[in-house]
């Protein structure tokens with residue numbers, strides 16, 4: 001079994017055992033192959049909308065001898081997921097595209113209990129828009145790999161225990177609660193990045209926005225001081 005990256009391992013750890021999983025943007029089908037061969041799940045759809053990745057994942061699935069457990073689909077987003085799929089994974093895509101792929105088909109989400117996402121941008125929008133589809137953030141993981149901080153979110157059907165604040169949406173309600181060292185390092189890096197930007201020439205509006213972001217991050221860090 002090919003070893004997963006730290007990021008994909010964190011995604012795999014958020015999958016509930018026995019899930020019926022659709023991995024959207026599966027590329028090499030690495031995640032479903034890992035989950036099936038480890039015995040955590042017994043059925044998955046590996047979905048990609050481009051011919052190159054589709055052929056690659058099909059080849060990998062066949063070579064591993066899992067073509068009865070992993071169905072490879074050349075399709076976009078959740079357009080063609082089966083009705084028994086209860087978990088949708090969308091990892092490694094932009095945040096806005098991630099939201100759009102889910103919002104386009106509310107009917108397809110009827111039986112989907114869990115959505116796991118690892119958006120590489122626009123995290124605030126993802127937290128807000130996926131929550132608006134009838135989910136809450138059950139768990140979050142932050143991983144630092146190849147000099148990048150990744151935030152991986154597990155949404156589950158239901159409503160948040162209390163409405164998310166602006167800081168929750170920007171920084172992650174579960175990450176804020178857990179305050180793991182990787183999250184605190186991320187905050188430090190953000191504070192430094194924003195501070196460097198504030199030292200440049202900015203329009204009044206941009207300066208105000210960056211100042212607000214700086215205050216949010218600095219306040220969050222203060223809790224540990």
Ligand SMILES: C[S@@+](CC[C@H](N)C(=O)[O-])C[C@H]1O[C@@H](n2cnc3c(N)ncnc32)[C@H](O)[C@@H]1O
Nearest residue numbers: 024025026027048049050053075076077091092
């Ligand atoms: C950067 S790779 C991510 C691979 C893997 N999910 C991961 O996180 O390592 C993104 C993959 O998503 C596929 N993709 C992009 N838009 C898609 C869409 N609308 N539907 C399905 N797959 C899509 C791309 O072809 C590509 O193979």
